[in-house]
Amino acid sequence: MGIPGLIHAIGAGERISLSRLAVTHLQHTERPIRIAVDISIWLFQVQAGRGGRNPELRTLFYRLLKILALPIHPLFVYDGKNKPPFKRGKAVSGRSYGSAPIIRLSKILVDLFRFPRHEAPGEAEAECARLQRAGIVDAVMSNDVDTLMFGSTFAVMGFSKESGTNKAAATHVTCYRMDSAGEPSSVMLDRAGMILFAMLSGGDYLPSGVPKCGSKLAGEIAKAGFGADLLEIIDSDCDDLDAKLSEWRERLQYELEENESGYFQTKHKAVRIPDTFPDRTILSYYAQPVVSAAGDLGAIQQRLVDAWDKDIDVVELRRFAADTFEWNYRSGARKVTKLLSEPLLSYRLRLGRQASAFAQNVSRLSNSNVPMLQKIYKSRSSYSTDGLTEFQLDIVPVDVVGLDILADEPNPPLPSQESTISGDEEEELENEGVSVPQIPVKKRVAKRYDPYTSKKVWVFETLAIIGIPDVVENWKREQAEKAAPKKPTARKTGPRKKGPIDPGMKRGSILKYGTLTKERTGISSYKSAALLEAAVAAKSPSKPSLSSSPATID
Structure with a gap:
């Protein structure tokens, strides 16, 4: 779904990393944030995947890994049979949609990740909003603001790469909050205004909208309160409904032509509201979508209690990857281990399982004695997570995932010496058909990933506190000791013993050659010279005087 121009009418929203949103919620509530995901939008977006077998499903696989790594409880919602029969002027078959190969395979993949899923009675977006308003989930993840139009009070959209980062991976979302308990609204239109906006400017169910009514004018009409008045008339279900709708159209038409109330920047005499506006069937798709009844919500909530x-x-997940993505042989098993190791580590740390598992003397596939998760090497905070603190730890990937890579068949030998190895075994081979340059050029060889050796990984501080609290406590104690001010050294007091500059010279020997004096005011230079001469003569009468014009040493 999508309503062109609505995103500009409601405002920019709050841009935040999905990591910070999830971790902050965990810190405040001591549980992961529950998010209803309109997977139909995801399945539409992942169709842009290219290369290899089933690229769109492979893109979904990577997205599920991101969700697994974060403290998120997702609920994937699929479109149901009772959704509107057409969209953007095209007929939509609910039965064929549910049996499409991508839908069927995506359900298998979601199940393998052990995430719960739910089939909506009608459209997934409307059902997500219904579940969020009922408190079954905390937020709705979609890629359209339609979910706000369906009544969601907290929506996260636009999961994508953040500008200014050097990473291509999606990291940030845009959050929109409607008026709710204790939360100020960040949206400039209410739900009724959004519905009227869609009817006027065009949406999935009414692509054309009202002639000559663009998104800017539709936004001005919606902000003037005409949407709330329209829904009040429709919800009243009174006998004179047609008369009230006619009165509503006349008032809107008068304001467009005269702008008496100053709702618009200028008069719009060319815009004519049709006598058939609004189409009640189209309006019902927006205002009264087919969603779960109140009596069914309790059963849905009960089913989700132990669903996360x-x-x-991992064995079944690895088998699915081999069959669907052609990640075969041991190289495929290594790839699955590489992709799963860090998300699984974060997932198990949050559950408090990883530390206890390695505290026991369990057999390790790597046969390695390298201690895992026993020491924090350093911390960091990055722009991609909006400054969340992360700790660097040691793991052996194959021991975290627990996948026996050697159980798979080894990769077949290369067909010829001139072929290159693909995937994570890629290396550079010389081509005999190319002349060797005179100056040797160093070729870059990709090092094969080894899941049996120790790797440094980053985990969020909040998850580390849950999974390895003792290790975190030791780290913080060490940092506090390093940051503590050093105690000042005690200084020795008392007079310093003075000795001669030359150890071989006896004390007072310099007096044989002169006397150190301080010039005093009132004593002439002549009298000073006489006193100095008399002093020297008294110490050594047998020796002649040094000079008749002595110098005063200050």
């Missing part, structure tokens, strides 16, 4: 935080069957 399940152990993932």
Whole structure:
């Protein structure tokens, strides 16, 4: 779905990293944030994937890994049979949609990640908004503001790369909050205004809208309160409904022509509101979508009580990747291990399982004695997570994932010496058909990923506190000791013993050659010279005087 121009009418929203949104919620509530995901939007977006087998499903696989790594409880919602029969002027078949290959395979993949899913009675976006308003989930993840029009009070959209980062991966979302308990609204239109905006400027159910009514004018009409008046008339279900709708159209038409109330920047005499506006069927799709009844919400909530935080069957997930993405042989098993190791580590740290598992003397596939998760090497905060603190730890990937890579068949030998190895075994081979340059050029060889050796990984401080509290406490104690001011050294007091400059010279020997004096005011230079001469003569009468014009040493 999508309503062109509505995003500009409601405002920019708050841009925040999905990591910070999830971790902050965990800190405040001591549980992961529950998010209803309109997976139909995801499945539409991932169709842009290219290369390899089933690229769109592979893109979904990577997105699920991101969700697994964060403290998020997702609920994936699929479109149901009772959604509107057409969209953007095209017929939509609910039965064929549910049986499409991408839909069927996506459900298998979601199940393998042990995430719960739910089939909506009608459109997934409307059902997500219904679940969020009922408190079953905390937020709705979509890519359109339509979810706000369906009544959601907290929506996260636009999961994508943030500008200014050197990473291509999606990291940030845009948050929109409607008026709710204790939360100020960040949206400049209410739900009724959004519905009227869609009817006037055009949306999925009414692409053409009202002639000559663009998104800017539709926004001005919606902000003037005509949407709230329209829904009040429709919800009243009174006998004189047609008369009240006619009165509403006349008032809107008068304001467009005369702008008596100053709702608009200028008069719009060319815009004519049709006598058939609004189409009640189209309006019902927006204002009264088919969603779960109040009596069904309790059953949905009960089903979700134990639906999250399940152990993932990595063997079945690896088998799915081999069949669907052609990640075969041991190289495919290494790739799955590489992709799963860090998300699984974060997932198990949050559950408090990883530390206890390695505290026991369990057999490790790597046969390595390298201690895992026993020491924090350093901390960091990055722009991609909006400054969340992360800790660097040691892991052995194959021991975290627990996938026996050697159980897979080894990669077949290369067909010829001139072929290159693909995937994570890629290396440079010489081509005999190319002349060797006179100056040797160093070729860059990609090092094969080894899941049996120790790797440094980053985990969020909040998850580390849950999973390895003792290690975090030791780290903080060490940092506090380093930051503590050093105690000042005690200074020795008392007079310093003075000795001769030359150890071989006896004390007072310099007096044989002269006397150190301080010039005093009132004593002439002549009298000073006489006193100095008399002093020297008294110490050594047998020796002649040094000079008749002595110098005063200050």
